[in-house]
Amino acid sequence: MRVIQVGIGGMGRAWLNAVRNSPQVDFAAFVEIDPDIARAQAAAYNLDQSLIFDSLPQALQQVDADAVINITPPKFHREVTISALAAGLPVLQEKPLAGTLEDARAIAAAADDSGVLCSVAQNYRYRQLTQSVKRVLDSGELGAVAAVSVEFYKGPHFGGFREEMPHPLIVDMSIHHFDMMRFFLGSDAKTIQARSWNPPWSWFAGHASASAQIGFASGAQVAYSGSWCSQALETSWNANWRFECERGVLLAQDDRVTMQRLLRVGSGEGALVNEHAEPEEVPLIEMQREGQDYLLQEFYEAVTQGRPTATTAQDNIHTMELVFGVVRACDSAQTVNLD
Numbered sequence: 001m002r003v004i005q006v007g008i009g010g011m012g013r014a015w016l017n018a019v020r021n022s023p024q025v026d027f028a029a030f031v032e033i034d035p036d037i038a039r040a041q042a043a044a045y046n047l048d049q050s051l052i053f054d055s056l057p058q059a060l061q062q063v064d065a066d067a068v069i070n071i072t073p074p075k076f077h078r079e080v081t082i083s084a085l086a087a088g089l090p091v092l093q094e095k096p097l098a099g100t101l102e103d104a105r106a107i108a109a110a111a112d113d114s115g116v117l118c119s120v121a122q123n124y125r126y127r128q129l130t131q132s133v134k135r136v137l138d139s140g141e142l143g144a145v146a147a148v149s150v151e152f153y154k155g156p157h158f159g160g161f162r163e164e165m166p167h168p169l170i171v172d173m174s175i176h177h178f179d180m181m182r183f184f185l186g187s188d189a190k191t192i193q194a195r196s197w198n199p200p201w202s203w204f205a206g207h208a209s210a211s212a213q214i215g216f217a218s219g220a221q222v223a224y225s226g227s228w229c230s231q232a233l234e235t236s237w238n239a240n241w242r243f244e245c246e247r248g249v250l251l252a253q254d255d256r257v258t259m260q261r262l263l264r265v266g267s268g269e270g271a272l273v274n275e276h277a278e279p280e281e282v283p284l285i286e287m288q289r290e291g292q293d294y295l296l297q298e299f300y301e302a303v304t305q306g307r308p309t310a311t312t313a314q315d316n317i318h319t320m321e322l323v324f325g326v327v328r329a330c331d332s333a334q335t336v337n338l339d
Contacts, residue, residue, distance in 0.1 A: 002028035007071035009037035018292040028065040074099035090117040118313040126294035143246025152239035153230035166206040187218035194329035257282035
């Protein structure tokens with residue numbers, strides 16, 4: 001499968017590596033509007049500069065391709081992805097689906113109308129930790145999930161567009177955790193209360209810290225707290241998770257998974273506290289591929305076999321509704337209800 005990669009700087013490097021590592025996928029061309037990035041990446045990755053174009057329409061006129069990988073900043077996603085879909089080319093694009101909910105809905109509608117696959121790179125679903133947690137929850141051994149707490153703290157200095165976004169944490173990072181919530185619970189969000197802010201030392205223009213209380217259709221309640229301005233004792237990028245379940249607790253902390261089962265419920269007849277099994281570490285599931293490598297292989301198989309991926313634009317719109325629902329709750333200081 002021959003692909004056109006649109007955007008080869010920043011996150012584009014991860015996808016350049018993923019395609020180079022794939023035995024089934026190769027490059028047809030590249031699109032990059034910044035000539036300095038184009039020259040630098042051509043030198044770093046030994047790319048044919050005659051195949052680096054200024055726009056997707058220009059590339060489509062010059063080369064034959066089977067698909068497009070869209071790694072542009074979010075504000076360009078709608079234009080690039082809808083152009084590719086209109087040309088009949090399946091699209092694998094970086095999250096978020098778009099920079100606004102309106103644009104995200106337009107992309108999902110275009111994918112629906114065209115019948116062409118648009119898949120969103122929610123790569124955090126396809127990590128050992130995420131898949132291991134999902135396996136335990138889906139096994140049913142701990143019963144129903146009633147409550148989840150999620151903590152995320154990092155202090156990255158990206159530069160570029162992220163540091164100018166109105167809600168950089170929520171739109172560019174928490175989107176991963178929100179999508180993981182949907183994946184873990186097999187349910188969509190219904191109610192949101194949230195606040196966002198910046199600490200005095202923040203290097204972001206927009207709010208880079210937030211907390212949210214999210215109610216899901218399953219009945220589970222999720223308490224989320226995160227920051228991109230943490231100065232020390234950071235969590236992993238996956239965040240730390242605690243699942244309060246019917247028959248025990250599951251923890252995903254510092255990229256390790258631990259569970260403790262409930263053996264006997266306490267009573268008012270002398271046994272005041274619950275009796276538990278000893279905590280046990282859950283082995284991480286073995287995966288041949290993770291992250292971008294997994295997503296690219298899934299996309300290749302979906303395109304060649306004519307089937308959808310797990311994170312189509314039509315599914316991912318629910319993650320986007322959650323993301324922008326949290327933004328609305330922060331901006332309005334009111335409860336947001338999602339239909």
